[in-house]
Amino acid sequence: MNRTAIADQMIYAMSREIQDNDTVLHGISSPLPILAMSLARRTHAPDMAYVSGAEGVDPDIDRIYLSSFDPRQNRNAVGYFGLQEAFDLAQQGRLKVMFLGAAQIDRHGNTNLTVIGSIEKPKVQLPGGAASAFLMPITPKVVIWTTRHSNRTFVEEVDFVTGQGYNHRSEEQMKNEMTIVSNLGVMNFRNPDRVMQIQSYHPGHSIEEIREKTGFELRVADDVSETAAPGPEIIDLIRSMDPDEIRVSEFG
Amino acid sequence: MNRTAIADQMIYAMSREIQDNDTVLHGISSPLPILAMSLARRTHAPDMAYVSGAEGVDPDIDRIYLSSFDPRQNRNAVGYFGLQEAFDLAQQGRLKVMFLGAAQIDRHGNTNLTVIGSIEKPKVQLPGGAASAFLMPITPKVVIWTTRHSNRTFVEEVDFVTGQGYNHRSEEQMKNEMTIVSNLGVMNFRNPDRVMQIQSYHPGHSIEEIREKTGFELRVADDVSETAAPGPEIIDLIRSMDPDEIRVSEFG
Amino acid sequence: MKKVLSSLSDAAKLVKDGDVVTTGGASFNRAPMELLRELIRQGRRELVLIDREPAIDFDILIGAGCVARVRAGLLAFELLGFAPNFRKKTESGEVITKEGACQPIMTGFRAAAMGIPSLTVRGMLGSDLLAITETLGSQREVEDPFTGEKLIAVRAIEPDVAIIHVHEADEHGNSRIEGPHYEDVTKAKAAKTVIVTAEKIVATDEFRKNPAATSIPHFLVDAVVEAPDGAYPCSCFNRYDVDYDHIREYIAAVNNDRFGEYLDEHVYKRIGA
């Protein structure tokens, strides 16, 4: 698959994590979430509430930009809702779905967006965790997306816990459901041990490939299957929302 | 003096409590404060910031109404600023002057707006303390106004402490200056004991009359004098801001 | 966006007996009177009313026997005097009121709107109100964890229902308020259920044309009702002013033991109208 096709597959899988009536937020550097949210709203979730990182409520996306806060992405919004307000919704438990990134993720769902190496002597100073530390424990559905499924991303142990996973000291807070959508498949933690398992592999990929490119022993869900592929009308829809193919930049 | 003249005298005295550059707020049922603020802004304090209980910033007052929150009183405001925001300013120490009412007040400046009689068995259930409990300890200048100077208002001990005076347990918070403007004179607490004293008596009234109509031993400031009377241009200005003589309703 | 357009009658049914209710507006301005009249017609009972500075909105519900308790910073008719039903029924003990400070009420709403269980304020420390609210469990003295400063923690107030009258809304609940907003947006965020009444229901495109004018976004709203003159006799800024004469009539009715007639005339006779 070329990068556009992988992007479209991921966007489609991510959109299916949204249910109708959900209130959904995206953050910074988030072309795939923006397109997934907009796709969901135009297909199976017309009643969802879309809150944009650029502060628009339910905008019509017909073009996206290199900044996910670019205010042009608020076209036709019905109102503004600030990030501070959206975070209040999250504290109330009303923000149902959030999309978050990760430079590293481990089998328990801990994510690192802070530093590669140690915090005292960084090998790579990452840009910062943004909303992860705050939202991961309190958001009912967290969708982590990564375009780089490899054993450098899916690691035995994260160098730094930016966003907490299921094995952490405050696990009483972790009543959420976490899904990971990568360029290879969809993973989740729907087992009694709350450890990562393959839920589906994207067309053209396999359980074996995913396990091989994962830095720890990855379980397989009992009902594992191939990820549903986007049909041509979905692909057309995505294309219409991102004519400049900004979504491919995430695979840079 | 007729009631209009007394109102004008009080408004003038109240306006002189405002200094240029002060940020000033009025609350509910406050025709005299509204007119005092507006008068100050049009005379000696053009740079003050006027925040109205109706949420307008620096409105031009040309008519007032029976509700001090009547939005018509925001004519020509340069913006809106909510009461919640104004109270934040107060917590920051940036709200310099607040006008507050009182059904009872004692020699230490404790005010009662809650109940006559006991809270368990009220003789008169008063409307409630509004901002007094909150603002009295933290606002640099509190101006209490009352149109009913009698020993039922100026009492030996208030039935209930709604707004704290200088003798209270949290006196470390009471770094403010409190002035009382009544229909008879101007009182303050500028002495080492922080007890009420007459600073000035309005024209036509006297120290003796004020002391007689006060339910406790009222001190007299060393530099006591007659209150400065509003000149004709001031009276015209007040009249132009309140052509319906709403200010007289406070003497009901 | 979900459609939440409703009838006055159905929207009012979202308020249950015993609910904790707050109303939009302040004093005689933009109170959701039409919806409150419907609550009276439907015979709602035992409500707990909370607001900073309400007026005739609370007083009419109290007079109609809908109310068990009131929490307000101040409840009066401004220069027109005491809130007449409130005064009668609190002095008779039929309605209970214990507080009387604006900041804790606004702060309680704000804490709920922010999704945290409590929020601190400065001030308040020397007031006798504090002892009362500490007994009620709505406030208590705390120390700031960083500075050690003594503050008052105010418990979040999450009303069962907020009823808010606005200028324009669409069928999804997107709402525009003109002029002073008071704490209405905070209340819409704080409450479990939000009922909006609007002078006019307009097309969603009107909101899309000027999103900066949207005060309350659709996803906070559970029901929206078209209610022209819905704040009457209170004001609705830019639409109509307070009818002070009507309010004087109301006061006279209560004070002359003719409040039943007032309700017949201004509330009940509207059934089916």
Next chain:
Amino acid sequence: MKKVLSSLSDAAKLVKDGDVVTTGGASFNRAPMELLRELIRQGRRELVLIDREPAIDFDILIGAGCVARVRAGLLAFELLGFAPNFRKKTESGEVITKEGACQPIMTGFRAAAMGIPSLTVRGMLGSDLLAITETLGSQREVEDPFTGEKLIAVRAIEPDVAIIHVHEADEHGNSRIEGPHYEDVTKAKAAKTVIVTAEKIVATDEFRKNPAATSIPHFLVDAVVEAPDGAYPCSCFNRYDVDYDHIREYIAAVNNDRFGEYLDEHVYKRIGA
């Protein structure tokens, strides 16, 4: 209303060496670039920069040697990659950054804007960031006084200076922002000193005609400067878009050790212009 109209040069002098500074906007949008360029020209040093999600605004100050420390939720150039000066100077240890979570920074501003010493948040509890911030004294675990729930208390952030770029302002500092406001109003309330740069200075009457459009009232503003294109190369909604090509040039300059040339070309050569 006081007049606070100022020149770019005089306004920039309100920022002192070592000050804690925050900037308006978010990412590549409505950053107060012109005022920041003036700070570079004036040779400001040892600044402590705080913001939720800054980008080239912080990076250019870092690159020009003005910055000692950074507190940010995230500092990057979005899809264009790392913030190049930030990455270089943090990895070399020249600039110190320790945090990396948006909510505590927004909450710190909000606490200061509310005039309270700290404010609690939910979430955060399992993050390693917490131990770092506890050491720094900016966050700590607490229990809610009513519910006992474990929360994180965030210490108020009161910047010495907030620098905010707006669409229109008057000579008193009344300011209008179009489109997304980000945390700019909160920052204006939180900071000790507020500098506003505006695309255009307009008459106060423009504000009186539409008070609902006023974002920041005059009494929060200490200096206002007319700065057309003052956010460039960032966007100013409804006026101009981000110049992504310019930002690519900037990144290339840093990465090819030509940042000095970039500054000569885009910052220093403007002296006296």
